[in-house]
Amino acid sequence: MQRDKWGKIIDKDTNYLNYKRKVMTNVEGAEELAEQINDYEFDALAIHTEVDIPRKVELEYFKTCKGVNPMGGVEAKASKIVADLVNKPVAHAPIDRFTEEDDPEMFHIFENIAIPELAGEFISNFYLQCVLKGLWKAPRINDIKEGPGLNVADIDFMVSPYGCIGEPHRACLEFDIPVIMVKENTCVMHDPIPEEFIIVDTYWEAAGYIKSMDIGITPESVRRPLSDTIVHRCEEEEVEEKKKGGT
Numbered sequence: 001m002q003r004d005k006w007g008k009i010i011d012k013d014t015n016y017l018n019y020k021r022k023v024m025t026n027v028e029g030a031e032e033l034a035e036q037i038n039d040y041e042f043d044a045l046a047i048h049t050e051v052d053i054p055r056k057v058e059l060e061y062f063k064t065c066k067g068v069n070p071m072g073g074v075e076a077k078a079s080k081i082v083a084d085l086v087n088k089p090v091a092h093a094p095i096d097r098f099t100e101e102d103d104p105e106m107f108h109i110f111e112n113i114a115i116p117e118l119a120g121e122f123i124s125n126f127y128l129q130c131v132l133k134g135l136w137k138a139p140r141i142n143d144i145k146e147g148p149g150l151n152v153a154d155i156d157f158m159v160s161p162y163g164c165i166g167e168p169h170r171a172c173l174e175f176d177i178p179v180i181m182v183k184e185n186t187c188v189m190h191d192p193i194p195e196e197f198i199i200v201d202t203y204w205e206a207a208g209y210i211k212s213m214d215i216g217i218t219p220e221s222v223r224r225p226l227s228d229t230i231v232h233r234c235e236e237e238e239v240e241e242k243k244k245g246g247t
Contacts, residue, residue: 026074027074027077027078027081030078030081030082030085031085033082033085034082034085034086037086042088043088043089043138043140044088044089044090044091044135044136044138045082045083045086045088045089045090045091045135046090046091046092046093046128046131046132046135047078047079047082047090047091047092047093048092048093048094048095048127048128048131049092049094049095050094050095050097051071051074051075051094053070053071055103055106057070058070058071058106059105059106059109062109062110062112062121062122063109063112065114065115065117065118067188068188069121071094075092075094078092079091079092083141087141088141089135089138089139089140089141091131091134091135091138092131093126093127093128093130093131094127096125096126110122110124110125152171152175152177155172155175155177156177156178156210156213156214157177157178157179157180157210157213158172158177158178158179158180159179159180159182159203159206159210160179160180160181160182161181161182161185161186161187162181162182162183162184162185162186162187162193162199163181163186163187163189163190163191163193164181164187164189164191165189165191165192165193165194169194169197173194173196178198178213179194179196179197179198180197180198180199180200180206180209180210181193181197181198181199181200182200182201182202182203182205182206183199183200183201183202184201184202184203185203208222
């Protein structure tokens with residue numbers, strides 16, 4: 001990835017990506033962006049633009065360290081839309097819009113002490129380095145459902161925050177992939193949890209559950225108290241039928 005090429009591909013002055021955050025996040029100009037980079041050869045795409053959100057919302061987020069990242073939703077949405085258009089891995093990093101002369105309060109907000117969960121937000125106001133590092137090892141997108149590469153058959157478990165239900169969760173239900181929800185990792189969502197989901201208290205417990213299943217141990221067998229043994233009784237005729245059927 002060369003800086004001069006990325007400057008041509010993504011130029012905030014041309015307004016190819018105009019982000020707006022109102023009641024819902026909107027991404028405009030994705031088709032124009034995909035068309036502009038159509039002639040370039042690349043394995044992954046890093047988008048580095050401003051995100052248009054109200055100053056009050058952004059200031060409150062960084063001051064209180066509470067609530068939902070006001071940029072995260074539109075960044076994820078933009079990355080997904082563009083990735084579908086170019087069929088390549090895509091990630092977005094926001095550009096810091098504030099200077100010390102224009103807005104000293106916002107410029108120095110990153111000097112505050114943040115909670116551990118937001119440490120990554122405060123360690124830099126550039127953000128692009130983590131995107132480049134992640135895309136450097138990003139897997140290629142493979143449309144082939146069977147064959148080389150990763151597909152749904154390679155997924156054994158999904159670990160999720162508690163109370164969050166989305167398309168990945170519903171896909172796991174469709175393909176009988178166990179979903180583990182961790183209670184200590186809460187979120188702003190309070191969706192009804194399907195009874196098929198596995199509920200644990202901590203990530204330690206989730207890791208133990210996955211390891212138990214991986215080596216063939218029924219997780220219930222390492223919990224206390226042990227559940228009652230269930231005995232199934234078969235009539236003599238049923239036993240004979242099973243023997244004839246080879247079971």
